[in-house]
Amino acid sequence: MKFSSWYCFLLLLVIQTDFGQNEETSRKERRKMYYRRQRKSSSPIHRSSRQLGIQQMRIVTPAATLPMVNLDYSTEEKFESFLRFPGVEASYNVLPGKKGHCLANGMIMYNKAVWSPEPCTTCLCSNGRVLCDETKCHPQMCPQTVTPEGECCPVCSDTEQREPTSLLHKQQPSPWVEMHQALRKEELQFEEEEEIKQDEDREQKEKIPRPGDWGRPPNERQSREGGEQRPGEKGRQAHQHRNPARENENEDEDEDEDEDDDDAVRGDMFRMPSQLPIPATPRGIPPLPSRCSLSYKTISCISADLTQIPPLTAPEITSLELIGNSITSIPDEAFNGLPNLERLDLSRNNITSSGIGPKAFKLLKKLMRLNMDGNNLVAIPSELPSTLEELKINENNLQVIDEESLSDLNQLATLELEGNSLSETNVNSLAFKPLKSLSYLRLGRNKFRIIPQGLPASIEELYLENNQIEEITEISFNHTRKINVIVLRYNKIEENRIASLAWINQENLESIDLSYNKLYHVPSYLPKSLLHLVLIGNQIERIPGFVFGHMEPGLEYLYLSFNKLVDDGIDQVSFYGAYHSLRELFLDHNELKSIPPGVPEMKALHFLRLNNNKIRNILPEQICNSEEDGDSTLEHLHLENNYIKTREISPYAFSCIRSYSSVVLKPQNIK
Structure with missing residues (x-):
């Protein structure tokens, strides 16, 4: 019995010893594997992959998003908190209406309209609220930066080498110059490769024994060939000893270039993302003026001291900004190289009516927005494109609008003619008849004494502030059944000069502004649909x-x-x-x-x-x-x-x- 007990005890001891050794062995193996992984992870390849993973994680953070991506959400929070703030003042100038429009610097903006009140600020009208966002500038990788006049983001100074920046911002080094440099570099590289190929072909031909060499031993021919170094031999040897990885990379780039037609320009100096189109075929095109910039499909020459419209050939460009220059004329061929323009801003120049060619705008078959504020026009330019949806000629010296001035503009929705010399004597009663789609009309700061006649039936908002209007007759708004907002502030209207049937039957008129007139009591016979009255x-x-x-x-x-x-x-x-x-x-x-x-x-x-x-x-x-x-x-x-x-x-x-x-x-x- 004792023997069997001792035997069992020894057997248990042996089993425990083996198990401990096995466990220690497995621990050692696991530790070895762990240190092996650590050594592998410390290698450059693994370090770079870890860093790449971190960079990829950083890309999805909110800091990497572009400005105005989440405008509605962020500003709605601010708006709600603004309402909760005690003592908040309401604005006298709020005209809510039924369209969700906004008031910005005295101007009514449509719902979803986007504008820039300052060079570095972009605003959006969202259901009656003005939401603004400041332009965010990309950091410049250079020791010295300068901020050009009229711009908000710094760029590298001309004395330093500029780094390529995002095309979503206007502040870039001139891509036209860099395209020419890239093309020149590509041409030199192509010529070098062609020369190398020619030398190789010549060498293959020279390897065939000449008639005088047939009797010579082969080693003599080899020594002769080896002793003479043909032109281009050095370049050919360099070409033959290139890095294979670099050659594979070049082959991949060539394949990508064949697959993706958007990458029309290749080179180390200037590369565009494949999803963004090249603005123009750069061969033979003069570079942009020094103070102009390119941002996606927009060329901006704001306060660039231009005296004439620069010659440009860029079919992909859809927007051209020439604001604040000294341009005096627009010849017929000014925009021949920009056939796809949709937006053209010529405000704050010195353009005269006589300086505009009769066919200056004729070839712009896609133009939708034209701004000529702050010039010296006395008449509306002729032969404007029928595609126009917005026309602004504020702060000029317009003195006449005849029956043909606005002909063929049946898609025009917004017309602004403020700050001119217009009145019922020089505006034809049939001038607005062709405007079948007009909904927004601004005629403030003119010399009207009565409401202009012949307003289109489609009109929804009418602004006639700062005129000399004294009377509102029964026929003033006879055909404007869709009108929603009427602004008549700073005129000479008395309540007894407002006809009893002037607007009482209007079913959509919700906002009337009669501020700063000559009223002695609140007018009677106001529209039954009125929601907003400013007196x-x-x-x-x-x-x-x-x-x-x-x-x-x-x-x-x-x-x-x-x-x-x-x-x-x-x-x-x-x-x-x-x-x-x-x-x-x-x-x-x-x-x-x-x-x-x-x-x-x-x-x-x-x-x-x-x-x-x-x-x-x-x-x-x-x-x-x-x-x-x-x-x-x-x-x-x-x-x-x-x-x-x-x-x-x-x-x-x-x-x-x-x-x-x-x-x-x-x-x-x-x-």
């Missing part, structure tokens, strides 16, 4: 009763700032018809001595301005109705610059307002 800077003393009673769905924005309203001019029925709809009411800078009646009944009111009046006290029920338990919708209440003694205000005066920070009471005037 700032008149001499209005009274809001007649039931003046808003016929409106459906109801007035939402009423701006009466800077008038002469007094307590007797507003009564309980003055806002009848708007109690359920009014969202913003501006009565600041008037002569009111108390809170107007009807404020507690305004169930949708968000913004109330009563600052800069003569109000002395606030009674408990003038803003909050004690009979109702619900909170007020008021988010902003301005009562500053009155004569209110804040310590005497009843604690229940603002009890219905959810946030006391929404009430602005300071400063107050002292008697």
Whole structure:
């Protein structure tokens, strides 16, 4: 029995020893494999692959995205936080309308419109909100950089070697010069290869024994051949001893070049991504002027001191910017080399009507946007392309628009002719008849005394500010059933000169701006569809009763700032018809001595301005109705610059307002 016990014990001991050795052996093997992997990973190939992996991971980070990729999301966040900020001011100039348009520097922009208010800023109109983004510049890999005039991104100075930058930015070294250099280098390389091939062919021929060599021994012929070095032999030997990897790379590049037709230019000096087209066939084309730049399909020569349109042959270019130069004329052949232009900006030059050739724009069969603001034109250029959708000739000296001036422009949607010398005497009543698609018309800062006649039926927005209009007749808007916005500020209109049937039956008219006219009370017979009424800077003393009673769905924005309203001019029925709809009411800078009646009944009111009046006290029920338990919708209440003694205000005066920070009471005037 003892023997069997000892035997079992020894057997267990042996098994345990073997298992420990095996486990230690496996540990050693695993450790060896680990160190082998470490040594492999430390090799240059593995290090580079790891670095490549890191770089690939970095590419998907948000920092690598282009600007304005996520405009709607980022700016919507800012917009929501802006609404939550206490004391935010509403804009007098907001014209919401039904189209989601935006107001930018006094100009209405269409929904989804994109513009650049400054050289380094791009803005987007998104459903009534202006979203702006600043241009992001790529870092320059050079010791010295300069920022050209009129540009926002720095570029390498001319004394340093420039690194190729992204074509999505305008600030680049001139690609035309580099293309010529690349082509020249390619031609030299091609000539060298051709010479080498010719030498090889000549050598093959020379290897055939000459008639005088047939009797000589072979070694003598070899010594003769080896002793004489033919022209090009050195280059041929260098060619034969090239790096095989480099030759394979060149072969791959040649195959890629055959497969991809977009890469028309090859070379070490200048390479374009295959997805971006080459702007032009560069052979024989003069380079761009020194202060011009190329960005994708756009050539920009902004403030480049040009005196004439540069000769360009670039069929792929779709946009040309020649802003702020000293160009005086446009010859007939000016754009012959740019047949695919879609956008042409010639603003802020010295172009005259006599300097424009009769066929200057005729060959631009795809042109959609033409800007000639700030020139010296006295007439609209002739034979404009029928493809035009936007034409801007603001700040010129236009003195006539006849029946043929706008002929064949049946696709034109936007026409801006502000800051000229136009009036009903020099604008033909049939001038706008060909414009079947026109929806946006700006005629501000001219000399009109009446509403222009013959407006197209398609018109939706009309801007006639800063004219001399005195009257609105019954036929002024007879045929404009789609009109949505009318701006008539800074004219000479009186309420008794507005015909009772001038616009009351308009079904789409939502916004009217009659600021800075000669109105003494709020006009009657306003359009039934009106949502937005701006009457700032008149001499209005009274809001007649039931003046808003016929409106459906109801007035939402009423701006009466800077008038002469007094307590007797507003009564309980003055806002009848708007109690359920009014969202913003501006009565600041008037002569009111108390809170107007009807404020507690305004169930949708968000913004109330009563600052800069003569109000002395606030009674408990003038803003909050004690009979109702619900909170007020008021988010902003301005009562500053009155004569209110804040310590005497009843604690229940603002009890219905959810946030006391929404009430602005300071400063107050002292008697």
